[in-house]
Structures are given as C-alpha cells and as structure tokens.
Amino acid sequence: MEIFEEKELYRKRIRQRLAEHQKLENLHVQEEAAKQLLLSSQSYQQATTVLAYAATHQELSLDKFIQQALMQGKNLFLPKSYPHNFSMEFFQLDNKLSLQQQLVCGSYGIREPHSHLPLLAMDAISSL
Numbered sequence: 001m002e003i004f005e006e007k008e009l010y011r012k013r014i015r016q017r018l019a020e021h022q023k024l025e026n027l028h029v030q031e032e033a034a035k036q037l038l039l040s041s042q043s044y045q046q047a048t049t050v051l052a053y054a055a056t057h058q059e060l061s062l063d064k065f066i067q068q069a070l071m072q073g074k075n076l077f078l079p080k081s082y083p084h085n086f087s088m089e090f091f092q093l094d095n096k097l098s099l100q101q102q103l104v105c106g107s108y109g110i111r112e113p114h115s116h117l118p119l120l121a122m123d124a125i126s127s128l
Contacts, residue, residue: 027060035065049075051090054103054111063099070095077120078103080112090120 038044050069055061069076070093077090091113093102106112 031061031064034060034062035068038065039068044069047074049077051077051079054078054099056110066093066099078113080115081107081110083107091115091117092120093117 044050052062052066052069054063054066066076066078073095076093076095078093079088079090081088093099093113094117102113102117103111104114
C-alpha cells in the first residue's frame with residue numbers, strides 16, 4: 001500500500017470515529033434532556049411511586065433518571081416479563097443498592113429486576 005492510500009485509510013477511520021463520537025455525544029444530551037423533563041414534571045414531583053423500565057441498547061437510557069428517583073426516595077418499580085404466559089410483574093428497586101446489583105439480563109436480552117426484590121401488588125396499582 002502506498003503512503004497516499006495509507007493516509008486516506010487513516011483519514012477515513014478518523015472520520016468514522018468522529019461520527020461515532022458525535023452520535024454518542026448527542027445520545028448523552030438526549031438522555032440528560034429526558035431525565036430533566038421527567039424530573040421536572042408535576043406528575044413525577046407529586047408521585048411517591050414510579051414505574052419505569054431498563055432500556056435496551058436501541059432505546060434512550062433511563063438509568064440516570066432511575067438513580068435520581070431512587071436518591072429522592074421514590075418507590076421505583078421495573079417490569080420483569082414472562083414470555084411463556086405473556087405477562088409481567090413489577091419489582092421494587094432498593095435505593096441502597098446500585099442498578100447493576102439489582103438487574104439481570106432477562107427475557108429478550110432486556111435488563112430486568114431480580115425476582116427476590118419486593119413485588120408490586122396488582123391491587124395497589126389502582127391507588128397509585
């Protein structure tokens with residue numbers, strides 16, 4: 001490979017990395033904006049219980065929102081799905097533990113709460 005071709009190859013790689021970095025930076029900006037929007041909403045501020053989800057790789061991450069809600073003392077629940085009967089249950093996260101300690105890779109490769117966490121009683125949903 002000649003020096004000209006090698007330089008062009010390096011330039012192409014650098015442009016690709018810059019584009020990936022810009023994409024990642026935009027994603028972080030969007031995640032922060034979503035977090036701020038949720039935290040500032042009147043519904044959230046009045047809520048004692050919050051239902052959320054752990055995002056997949058293709059979705060906007062709510063991890064920072066979830067962590068903030070836990071720090072603020074909200075009762076926060078995440079879903080766990082059961083594909084065999086097409087159902088789901090919500091489990092309460094513990095604000096004393098990190099998300100990584102409470103989530104496992106579940107159905108469809110989606111992060112879900114451990115089953116040993118407190119379960120949201122379905123009859124309590126109407127009063128939320």
